[in-house]
Amino acid sequence: MKKKTPNLFVTKPILPPFEDFICSLEKIWESGIITNNGPFHQEFELALSKYLGVKNISAFNNGTLALLTALQALDIKGEVITTPFSFVATTHALWWNKIKPVFADIEPDYFTLDPAKIEAAITNETTAIMPVHVYGNPCRLAEIDEIAQKYGLKVIYDAAHAFGVEINGKSINNYGDLSVLSFHATKVFNTIEGGAIVSHYPAMKKHIDHLKNFGFEDELTVVGPGINAKMNELQAAYGLLQLNTIEESIRKRKAITLAYREALANVSGITFLKDTDGVKHNYAYFPILVDERTYGISRDGLYDRLKKNNIYGRRYFYPLISQFPPYNDMESANTANLSIAYEVAGKVLCLPIYPDLELSVVTDIAEIISKNANSR
Numbered sequence: 001m002k003k004k005t006p007n008l009f010v011t012k013p014i015l016p017p018f019e020d021f022i023c024s025l026e027k028i029w030e031s032g033i034i035t036n037n038g039p040f041h042q043e044f045e046l047a048l049s050k051y052l053g054v055k056n057i058s059a060f061n062n063g064t065l066a067l068l069t070a071l072q073a074l075d076i077k078g079e080v081i082t083t084p085f086s087f088v089a090t091t092h093a094l095w096w097n098k099i100k101p102v103f104a105d106i107e108p109d110y111f112t113l114d115p116a117k118i119e120a121a122i123t124n125e126t127t128a129i130m131p132v133h134v135y136g137n138p139c140r141l142a143e144i145d146e147i148a149q150k151y152g153l154k155v156i157y158d159a160a161h162a163f164g165v166e167i168n169g170k171s172i173n174n175y176g177d178l179s180v181l182s183f184h185a186t187k188v189f190n191t192i193e194g195g196a197i198v199s200h201y202p203a204m205k206k207h208i209d210h211l212k213n214f215g216f217e218d219e220l221t222v223v224g225p226g227i228n229a230k231m232n233e234l235q236a237a238y239g240l241l242q243l244n245t246i247e248e249s250i251r252k253r254k255a256i257t258l259a260y261r262e263a264l265a266n267v268s269g270i271t272f273l274k275d276t277d278g279v280k281h282n283y284a285y286f287p288i289l290v291d292e293r294t295y296g297i298s299r300d301g302l303y304d305r306l307k308k309n310n311i312y313g314r315r316y317f318y319p320l321i322s323q324f325p326p327y328n329d330m331e332s333a334n335t336a337n338l339s340i341a342y343e344v345a346g347k348v349l350c351l352p353i354y355p356d357l358e359l360s361v362v363t364d365i366a367e368i369i370s371k372n373a374n375s376r
């Protein structure tokens with residue numbers, strides 16, 4: 001590549017057309033309703049449930065509060081089995097609820113929780129499993145469901161990366177007791193900050209809606225110790241506009257993924273994930289694994305090489321959550337228990353991917369990665 005590219009980050013948020021958002025803002029200014037289950041909030045929840053193909057959805061002001069609330073809604077206590085290979089919010093949500101996280105290892109193909117390791121980690125204190133559809137890749141749903149049934153455990157999926165992912169035409173958010181989304185700026189679908197909980201029954205949605213509004217059932221009745229996690233009208237109006245372009249965004253992400261896969265197919269020591277049959281992927285991330293022995297350069301070496309070219313990949317998810325305090329002293333955080341997670345965390349690098357990323361830039365990035373590397 002002759003000239004340096006401008007700074008390229010791992011992601012770049014899609015914003016709705018400015019004029020359209022101004023129209024929405026005018027409506028908000030006219031109504032004077034800016035939060036508390038206003039008209040945009042109501043319309044957004046309906047539009048979201050239609051787009052995703054789910055029955056009950058509660059919008060939140062971010063994904064972390066949605067996770068915290070999901071655990072409260074099911075009254076989860078004791079120990080919860082979860083993955084170390086995720087963003088810290090997954091485990092922090094347990095910690096804030098005074099629940100003990102128990103880490104289990106991931107499987108090597110899609111980096112989601114290994115069902116056999118989940119089963120092995122169950123104790124008398126285990127009440128739930130909190131798996132993550134990491135990078136938008138579906139967890140081993142049927143096996144996790146079977147374990148949950150067998151041991152009477154709840155399942156809360158952290159689906160922060162999995163907006164729009166479907167399995168055989170069915171939303172991934174229909175799996176588990178609850179499924180939690182994030183609409184943070186870095187995600188496939190964003191409301192600047194935002195999130196949601198998908199539940200199966202109207203009564204559970206009602207319960208969650210009370211919890212996200214201080215526990216208020218009506219003007220005079222508080223049914224429990226809720227929190228303030230409501231999505232406001234500006235976020236909801238912005239989100240409604242985002243739904244108009246989400247399919248196009250996912251199409252563009254797919255084209256970028258295919259371009260990366262083609263350009264990197266013959267670089268020895270670089271591997272990447274494949275699509276799964278029957279899954280509509282959302283192409284949220286493009287993680288590669290760098291095998292230093294065959295590629296000739298370490299993951300961190302490649303990370304630095306890209307950085308010198310103004311390309312800022314991210315080492316998601318390194319370090320593992322289990323390596324951070326307060327989790328690093330826990331028994332389940334030890335290296336031997338999490339050998340696959342450690343291996344993947346040491347090799348992974350997420351390359352830039354967002355709808356506006358030009359395919360010619362993808363070729364440039366792949367060229368930098370291929371330079372001096374051994375060919376297959």
Ligand SMILES: Cc1ncc(COP(=O)(O)O)c(C=O)c1O
Pocket residue numbers: 062063064065086087089090132158160161182183184193194195
């Ligand atoms: C896996 C995962 N869980 C939870 C969260 C928290 O979501 P939020 O940033 O919307 O609070 C994020 C990302 O931000 C995430 O990547």
